[in-house]
Amino acid sequence: MPEKYDAIIIGSGSNGISAAIRLQQKGLKTAIYEQASTPGGATRTQELTLPGYKHDVGSAILPMGVASPFLGKLPLHEHGLEWIYPEIAYAHPFSDGTAYACYQNLYETASQFGEDEKAYLNIFEPLVKNWDKIGGDLLGPLGIPDYPLDFMKFGLKAIPSSKMLVNHYFKNEKTKTFFYGSAAHSTLPLTNIASASFGLVLTTTAHKYGWPFPKGGAGKFTEALLGYYKSIGGELHLNTFVEDVRDIPNAYAYLFDLTPKQLLNIKGLNFSSLYRKRMDAYNYGAGVFKLDWALSEPIPFTSEKCRKAGTVHIGFSTDEIEISEKGIHEKNMTSKPYVLVAQHTPFDDSRAPEGKHTAWAYCHVPNGSTEDFTEAIEKQIEKAAPGFKDTILAKSFMNTHQLQEFDPNLVGGDINGGKQDITQLFTRPIAKINPYSTPNPRVYICSSSTPPGGGVHGMCGYHAAGAALKDHFKELMKK
Ligand SMILES: Cc1cc2nc3c(=O)[nH]c(=O)nc-3n(C[C@H](O)[C@H](O)[C@H](O)COP(=O)(O)OP(=O)(O)OC[C@H]3O[C@@H](n4cnc5c(N)ncnc54)[C@H](O)[C@@H]3O)c2cc1C
Structure with a gap:
């Protein structure tokens, strides 16, 4: 018997909607089921x-709404986004x-820093220049990067703690404090390995794209995403808290915009006890x-x-x-x-x-x-x-x-859907070649508990949809 839908997405956060859009764009029949009376999750x-x-x-x-290789290319202005x-x-x-x-101007920014001007440019000039090469790999699961050398150069700056980075590059307390301001978005101690990576990525996007916001509220971003999704045939069902996957219509693939704790509470998923144990050990931040x-x-x-x-x-x-x-x-x-x-x-x-x-x-x-x-x-x-x-x-x-x-x-x-330290940054929710898949071949995770983690970039959803396309709708991947 044919399934009622090709794919159902549970949760209408920016990642859930992104997953749904990618699948719907391939001509699949998809629907989103959302527990709240308004869509958008943490973007409302x-x-x-x-x-x-x-x-x-x-x-x-x-900023990631424009910097994201997926969201940045959607025609959201046609759906009211300004x-x-x-x-x-x-x-x-x-x-x-x-x-x-x-x-946004890197040089105008650096010119404020006196004797740290050169060091600031040494850090950010190559990152801004090479963002188009490394951005896609940074916003995805661990794998062989498209540009290994540029990626490695980024890694050398990103792996140290913020404290090590500022003490290595900067002389002035004010410049160090300024960098800490963006690195602290990580929600990690500034002495933690890889905490610097957040300051590097966020500041690079500021120089490359600016830090914009939607006119009228972040909810307008969700509205535009859904406007586009519906215009290509997608369906949204609100006020539906999914407790048991058997309560929603049949589909070839289910993509959950949920964190591990919530996913483990969903009935009917037939996860192995080993997988449950590993997911149970996932750390929240x-x-x-x-x-x-x-x-x-x-x-x-x-x-x-x-x-x-x-x-x-x-x-x-x-x-x-x-x-x-x-x-x-x-x-x-x-x-x-x-x-x-x-x-x-x-x-x-x-x-x-x-x-x-x-x-x-x-x-x-x-x-x-x-x-x-x-x-x-x-x-x-x-x-x-x-x-x-x-x-x-x-x-x-x-x-x-x-x-x-x-x-x-x-x-x-x-x-951020889970702690973003070095052990969980790229290997979330568990270390696995395909972090979006689960032991149930029809079930995927598409929330910020998968790479690349928190933020409104839609890339968790994009990659999870890619995994589902590959497993269930291979021919469509070629299109
Ligand atoms: C206070 C705050 C400030 C932030 N600031 C920024 C910022 O300025 N810039 C930025 O880029 N990011 C920011 N973030 C982070 C960003 O909002 C999240 O990383 C992003 O929303 C994650 O999207 P998601 O789709 O993974 O999950 P969510 O947006 O959390 O969406 C998950 C959806 O799933 C639904 N759901 C859950 N369980 C079920 C169920 N059983 N059945 C049906 N539906 C269910 C929820 O209701 C929700 O709608 C902020 C977050 C918060 C809370």
Whole structure:
């Protein structure tokens, strides 16, 4: 009997939709089943504070939406997506009121660093130049790279810890702190091997593409992805929590946009006990504490560079950021956390009532923490932007439990679908030639718990769909 669908995708996060699009593009009959009443997983926009103030509940700045070799090529503008590029991708304020900016222009950026200018160019000039060669391999599973020499050169810089990298290249504390700001996105201690790789990749994308965000909210990105998916014949079913694979229609392939813990709870998958044991050993990373504000005016950063940036990294010295990011893993949180701030409304007036503003921020916290970090985060911002607290009209916070309620993939508040350390970065969820497949030949994993991990790039979904195409629809792979 023919199956009702060729493939069913469970979960409508950016990876689930990407997997569905790749399969649907090949002419297959696909459907997405999503438990929530709104699609998008951690890429959704809601009025969290006051009517008319639109907040990105999860992802907010989407450089990988343009840098991704898959998403970057989709005709999303035809489905309402408009990118906004702040003049400065990210800025990093210091306690003396000055700041460093990451401009898209590599040389303008480097020119701020005085005696570290040359070292900055030594790091980033080759990466920006060779991104087209190495980017695809970095955003996929472990394998033989297309350009082994360029990939190896990247690896030599990326494998050390952030601390080793900054001490090797830079002389000034400010330049080191600036690099830490992007490397700390890893959610790893800055002394961990390979933590530098996050700063290298994120900053390279800032120079190569800028750090844009969708006009109107990150949810507009999901809307555009789904608009395109439906235009090529895809189906979306909301409000369907999949507990047992036998409850959804038959298909040749099922692609789960879920993390290992959730997948193991799905009934009817017939996984071997060995596979279950290995998946059970998968490590989740630190969580986040998330804050959103409705504001009477933009954040009054002392430095103009911070006012012109879409993202602001706050951590006033290398020591401060190191202590913060080490503390989350030792369950010993500092009162001065490293804070990531995103501000959209200075560049996008469609997200708040006329003349009003919003801001988005989080700090890393121990996985599963229910502690309230509102005061600590606001204090950090206030230091870089005196008067900030007076601009607050309303606020909303989400601890790790509330984030997981919002999206069950955010296990313990982990926003990357699992720890991204050297042991799990490329070999997630377990070390395997094809990390997207499972012992059940019809079942695949397409979430950020597979390579290349967290972020709105869709590449986990793209590669998982590739694996399903190869196994079940070989002829179509040739097209
Ligand atoms: C606070 C926060 C800030 C972030 N900031 C950024 C950022 O600025 N830039 C960036 O690139 N990335 C950011 N991220 C990370 C990014 O959002 C994630 O890496 C990305 O969303 C992962 O996509 P995914 O498709 O793997 O999973 P998700 O987006 O989590 O989607 C999984 C989907 O599966 C559904 N689901 C789960 N279980 C079931 C079930 N049993 N049945 C049916 N459906 C189910 C969920 O409801 C959800 O819709 C952030 C994340 C958070 C939470």
